[in-house]
Amino acid sequence: MEGGNGELSIDTLNLNALPQDCIATIISFTSPRDACRLSIVSTIFKLAAESDAVWESFLPSQYQALIPSSLSFSSKKELYLSLCENPVLIEGGRK
Numbered sequence: 001m002e003g004g005n006g007e008l009s010i011d012t013l014n015l016n017a018l019p020q021d022c023i024a025t026i027i028s029f030t031s032p033r034d035a036c037r038l039s040i041v042s043t044i045f046k047l048a049a050e051s052d053a054v055w056e057s058f059l060p061s062q063y064q065a066l067i068p069s070s071l072s073f074s075s076k077k078e079l080y081l082s083l084c085e086n087p088v089l090i091e092g093g094r095k
Contacts, residue, residue, distance in 0.1 A: 020044055020047055020051075023048035024053050027045075031058075032055075035049045054077075055076035055079070055080050067088065
């Protein structure tokens with residue numbers, strides 16, 4: 001925006017005014033560590049950072065086929081953290 005003296009002024013951007021799904025999409029392009037850090041910024045960031053959409057982006061593609069059907073998780077974040085602690089070996093244990 002142009003100020004009265006012909007100079008450009010930049011208004012403060014309020015990220016909390018963005019829709020939660022928009023914030024979640026932005027967070028999904030970061031890392032799991034960053035998502036956890038961003039969750040302490042504000043309530044809306046926490047809700048977005050905890051969403052399944054964010055944590056699903058950190059899982060490998062076609063992860064559903066890799067998870068034994070006997071395992072059940074209440075969220076994608078819980079699944080991600082479980083896989084970090086107890087990795088699932090695939091392709092005869094080569095991966």
